[in-house]
Amino acid sequence: MAILEIRKYPDEVLEKKAEPVEAVDEALQRLMDDMVETMYAASGVGLAAPQVGVSKRLIVVDVSHLEGETAPLVVLVNPEIIESHGSIKTEEGCLSLPEFLTTVERAETVTVKGLDMEGRETTMPVEGLLAVALQHEIDHLDGTLILDRASFLKREFYKKQLRKNLAKARAG
Numbered sequence: 221m222a223i224l225e226i227r228k229y230p231d232e233v234l235e236k237k238a239e240p241v242e243a244v245d246e247a248l249q250r251l252m253d254d255m256v257e258t259m260y261a262a263s264g265v266g267l268a269a270p271q272v273g274v275s276k277r278l279i280v281v282d283v284s285h286l287e288g289e290t291a292p293l294v295v296l297v298n299p300e301i302i303e304s305h306g307s308i309k310t311e312e313g314c315l316s317l318p319e320f321l322t323t324v325e326r327a328e329t330v331t332v333k334g335l336d337m338e339g340r341e342t343t344m345p346v347e348g349l350l351a352v353a354l355q356h357e358i359d360h361l362d363g364t365l366i367l368d369r370a371s372f373l374k375r376e377f378y379k380k381q382l383r384k385n386l387a388k389a390r391a392g
């Protein structure tokens with residue numbers, strides 16, 4: 221296993237729509253392992269393949285350090301939300317957007333369909349934080365960041381701050 225580099229905004233891979241996975245083979249399973257290890261090393265609750273520079277529809281999620289140890293490790297290939305209900309607002313962060321937090325409104329319960337780590341079809345109803353995390357990661361596969369779900373002002377402020385820091389880094 222290996223810890224992968226997490227791509228940060230404005231890396232363009234984060235804004236691309238990811239390609240469907242065609243086969244759950246050994247190479248993909250290695251990528252799953254590495255993504256899980258990378259997520260834990262970064263103390264994140266989820267990671268999508270584009271965040272490690274791979275434009276494929278694969279996500280890993282584990283909310284156990286927020287929700288308690290009974291929360292499962294979820295690995296999903298080609299995930300799709302087939303049903304959603306209710307709404308919930310939570311403050312979200314993202315490993316690709318350091319120091320950025322914003323309140324996002326999402327469905328409270330969702331049913332997600334996809335392939336598991338062995339390539340078997342799976343359908344799971346989820347709620348609460350796990351549902352929020354899954355929607356956040358699936359957003360990544362469509363090139364959508366929480367930055368895009370934030371208010372115009374908040375987004376522009378962050379971009380401006382980032383440009384300033386980049387300019388400072390170059391000057392220094």
Ligand code: NI
Pocket residue numbers: 313314315316356360
């Ligand atoms: Ni994220």
